[in-house]
Amino acid sequence: MPNQLTENPLFNCYGQPRFGHFATPITQLNIDSFAYFNLMDKPASALAKYLHFKQFQFISISHANWQIGIAIADIRYATTAFCYFYDRNSKTLDEVSLLKPLSLGVVMSASPVSGTASVRGKQQIRITPTGYNWQLSLKGELLTGELQLQGGVAPQPLALCTPTGYNGWTYTQKHNALRLQGELKYRGQALDLSSALAGYDFSAGYMRRETSWRWGSISAQLPQGCFGLNLANGVNETGTTENCLWLNGKKQLLAPININFNRQLPQQTWQFSSSDQQVNLQFTPQHCRQERLNFGLLASNFRQYCGVFCGEIQLENGEKLYLDQTPGLAEDHFARW
Template sequence: MLTLLPDNKLIDSSGLPKLGHFDTPVTELGLADFAYRTVMDKPTSALARYFHYKQFQFISICHSDWQIGIAIADIRYAANAFCYFHDRNQQQLDQISLLRPLSVGVQMSHSPTAGTASIKGKQQICITPAGYDWQLKLKGERLNGELTLQAGPAPQPLALCTATGYNGWTYTQKHNALKVTGSLQYRGKPLDLSRALAGYDFSAGYMRRETTWRWGSISALLPEGAFGLNLACGVNETGTTENCLWLNGEKQLLGSVNIALNRQHGTQPWQFGSADNRINLQFFPQQCRQERLNLGLLASNFRQYCGEFSGEILLNSGKKLKLDQIPGLAEDHFARW
């Protein structure tokens, strides 16, 4: 485990990223200090340094009756955002998408712990990391409100950086099962946040030209307490993984997982399993937020499902945590950028 001082950058004095899991989040990425080179060890051009960098910020808010997903993604050639409301009882998905060529008018946070990511349109989204807490402002026909995702008195976010491809890296910071305070309205009606939990995702770096991942996420109240789960395969898998869970604020790292699904039959259950048998879960998809774009040089096949998880997870204590129709998210994504 690598411990970072509060003022540390991700990039070290030799121009290389620090790799592995971190005790505390990175406060500065230090992109200008990164010695970005081609696969033939030549310094890259200024255009390559700019266009090869990608960054995403995502927030999910989960309630037993509804699910909200909010994202801003900047891939340099364009920026896009989405915001959706999933009604679990009616099985309806109300969504909106925003696209900005060349990321015009889009701002991204310069740090995982400070700055603001924002996009304006039919739905205005403003995401502000504030240390261990995140703040969210929404304004539009569907969702309006100001919220704070609170990490609590002893926060334990997931923070790691792994080598990506031959000459890149990816920094990821996530925290699930966070308390939500503030106010939020969906189409003019107030939502009850007292039993809602939230999670965030800050991911950035020089990723592969063709990138894929599969992912599962939970923020839910169980009989054992507030539970968060993050499982992924793809992107962060060189030397370590981003798989972990939180139970009442305590983080437990998990090993690698295999996430299996039938892309041609998206409503069939997904299988989440690990070689050490600590994870044995099924995900049952319900509503899907989907986008397909194929422009040759650029392409994206994105599916994020709202659904339910069932199965078992073995905790560090040796106790088995049983999940029975617990609401959560799962995602399958291919990108060429």
């Protein structure tokens, strides 16, 4: 697949989104083209059409000794953003978080393959998708640098859109186990990126008023090569799922996943198992990046865990991948927006 993109709109001639997996990413999320109706099939107001749209972008960078997470989430009423650096050896997490009421001063991209998302504050974040590559610019006391997440020679990102609730939709685009090019400093200290791998998440749409999900993610080196994994339940599950893996750049879709853990005892092991028994993983949390916001009509209970995965995954060709203390992320999130 060449590293060039042809026009691939999300909406059809009736203003309705196309659903399913896409071989190439959607090139434009022009919500002005979306024919949005309320629950009684009446055209939604312009204000509802604006306020009900949500979008977030997330980048993870994984190294044997550390983990970085970077996010911008725009829910219209406000934008939250964060950057963190997790040291696997000392099991300590250093972070900066931002809250922008009414999303003032925040820019979000209308496309997962072009444009820019940015937020300013004590940590400046700028994310610029460029075709299959993502550019990341950071400036602040915590993290400073210019990076490119490289899609590779024959990029195979996950790209899908599913119905959400009665009248909504969610578009998700992800790609894990990407090589990095550039420079990055953590509190003035240069980081070695030669063996680091990265992943990105672009998700947007008209999600449920109350939304929740569980999620697991890996970008790591295995004996078989560069390995990426994305497992989730709670959002993209109507007709298809966003579960997939990448091995040396080749994507393989996976069956629906059960993700089980005890929210009151979050340090206990999580279980990830697929409906076809091809995925059987255990995740052990080591540290949690947590944020609870409760404003009544708006609320968020967010927990993202750095930890390690163990277990096995069977590939399409019958080969098994064995994970043993493989670094990764898991997440539990409730949002009322």
